[in-house]
Amino acid sequence: MARVTVLGAGIAGLSAARHAADAGYETALFEKRIRSGGLLDHFTVKGFRFDTGVHFGFSKNDAYQKVIDQTERYTHRPEAYNYEGGRWIKHPVQNNLYPLPVKEKVEAIKSFLERPPLQEGADYRQWLQGQFGRVIAERFPGRYTRKYWTVAPEMLSTDWVGNRLYRPSLEEVLFGAMTDETPQTYYLRELYYPKRGGFRAFLEPLEQNLDLRVGKEAVRIDSGRKTVYFRDGSCEHYELLVSSVPLPELINMLEGVPAAVKEAAESLWATEMTIVSVGLKREDAGPHLWFYIYDEDILPARVHAPYLKSPDNVPDGCSSLQFEVYSSRRKPLAIEKEKLCGHVAGVLEKMGLASRKDILFTDCRSVDYANVVFDRGMVARRDLALEHVRERGILPVGRFGEWDYLWTDQCYLSGARVLDALAVL
Numbered sequence: 001m002a003r004v005t006v007l008g009a010g011i012a013g014l015s016a017a018r019h020a021a022d023a024g025y026e027t028a029l030f031e032k033r034i035r036s037g038g039l040l041d042h043f044t045v046k047g048f049r050f051d052t053g054v055h056f057g058f059s060k061n062d063a064y065q066k067v068i069d070q071t072e073r074y075t076h077r078p079e080a081y082n083y084e085g086g087r088w089i090k091h092p093v094q095n096n097l098y099p100l101p102v103k104e105k106v107e108a109i110k111s112f113l114e115r116p117p118l119q120e121g122a123d124y125r126q127w128l129q130g131q132f133g134r135v136i137a138e139r140f141p142g143r144y145t146r147k148y149w150t151v152a153p154e155m156l157s158t159d160w161v162g163n164r165l166y167r168p169s170l171e172e173v174l175f176g177a178m179t180d181e182t183p184q185t186y187y188l189r190e191l192y193y194p195k196r197g198g199f200r201a202f203l204e205p206l207e208q209n210l211d212l213r214v215g216k217e218a219v220r221i222d223s224g225r226k227t228v229y230f231r232d233g234s235c236e237h238y239e240l241l242v243s244s245v246p247l248p249e250l251i252n253m254l255e256g257v258p259a260a261v262k263e264a265a266e267s268l269w270a271t272e273m274t275i276v277s278v279g280l281k282r283e284d285a286g287p288h289l290w291f292y293i294y295d296e297d298i299l300p301a302r303v304h305a306p307y308l309k310s311p312d313n314v315p316d317g318c319s320s321l322q323f324e325v326y327s328s329r330r331k332p333l334a335i336e337k338e339k340l341c342g343h344v345a346g347v348l349e350k351m352g353l354a355s356r357k358d359i360l361f362t363d364c365r366s367v368d369y370a371n372v373v374f375d376r377g378m379v380a381r382r383d384l385a386l387e388h389v390r391e392r393g394i395l396p397v398g399r400f401g402e403w404d405y406l407w408t409d410q411c412y413l414s415g416a417r418v419l420d421a422l423a424v425l
């Protein structure tokens, strides 16, 4: 039997270890933090539970659905909103222009009719204009891109878009400009969330009886000797190594990497997320499960309401919100972290969600890897690095291991590919 060593106990690593262990392989899972979960972990402040960013469960595959089905859960409708210049607009904006002044609606519709034809190899800005017309493209997704992806849309390719942005017909745009009684067109129909225990409760069935070793940060890999070395001085021999460690970091752990591969890996970058979590001593903080903010003077790009995901996330009589602010090597945070809580308190008031006197606490913390950025040409550079890793007999999995814009269900499937690798070992 092969000894399977898995690095990183986020959902991808947990899935890989679960599948390998269930298939009868001796398996150990090494996590650098003090517990499993990765991006799906939560933290608690004064009895309020906060996930790491918005996080809902959804699935297009039966295997992951079966994992979710093991946990008692709520089903939410994906009714998101947008905030721009003091207005609340149903999501997605392009087919919900109703709240805009008539003159602005006319300009948006005119430009929708005049949208330029889509060219092969278009960058994201050209793609947005081709889908929605210049006015909608620049005012909404264009501005959001600078906040969420931290660069202008012309810097990005469209490799990540998939079905994430709804492409309405003319009829839908016109309808949405005339009434707010529009149908739900979000790309997901239902969102799941555990009744108790935060999002990470979905992971519990995966973790049962695994050989999980925490506080173990891999720092060097000798792929010739099939040995991984940890920061605490220990090492582990493996027959198959599965890694959900961010790809550029994994490349750095290997010796003898060709210069072109090193250069490709160094060019990969991700956004960092700073989350400001707010506990409120009032029962409600607006009706929105989550919403997007376009205004440049408001630093958060996205906000969600943990208390609406599940009442188990807050003490009785309280509510909570969490604000996501993105930065990167291309766009550092616009203010010092210490000032971000004050900024968010002001934003809460400005948006009419709560007043400063309702705030019990604000908590600010950062996540180093949030979203991998698809700057133009990234896919070719990433594939070069991935190919090298695979040639070394290492299986990269997960959002940062595969360096892709994967959701949790896709990370679960990514980890399950350990069985294919074991089959040819």
Ligand SMILES: Cc1cc2nc3c(=O)[nH]c(=O)nc-3n(C[C@H](O)[C@H](O)[C@H](O)COP(=O)(O)OP(=O)(O)OC[C@H]3O[C@@H](n4cnc5c(N)ncnc54)[C@H](O)[C@@H]3O)c2cc1C
Binding pocket: 007, 008, 009, 010, 011, 012, 013, 030, 031, 032, 033, 036, 037, 038, 039, 040, 052, 053, 054, 055, 056, 057, 058, 216, 217, 218, 219, 244, 245, 246, 273, 324, 369, 370, 371, 397, 398, 399, 400, 401, 406, 407, 408, 409, 411
């Ligand atoms: C703000 C935000 C909101 C999201 N919302 C949703 C959503 O609503 N629904 C959805 O399906 N997906 C969502 N996602 C995506 C989802 O979070 C990820 O796809 C998924 O959690 C990634 O899992 P992973 O195991 O690949 O990576 P991670 O969760 O990052 O796990 C990697 C693990 O490896 C560990 N590690 C790193 N380096 C080492 C090392 N050297 N040695 C040992 N261990 C190491 C890390 O500590 C971590 O635990 C969201 C993502 C973000 C950022």
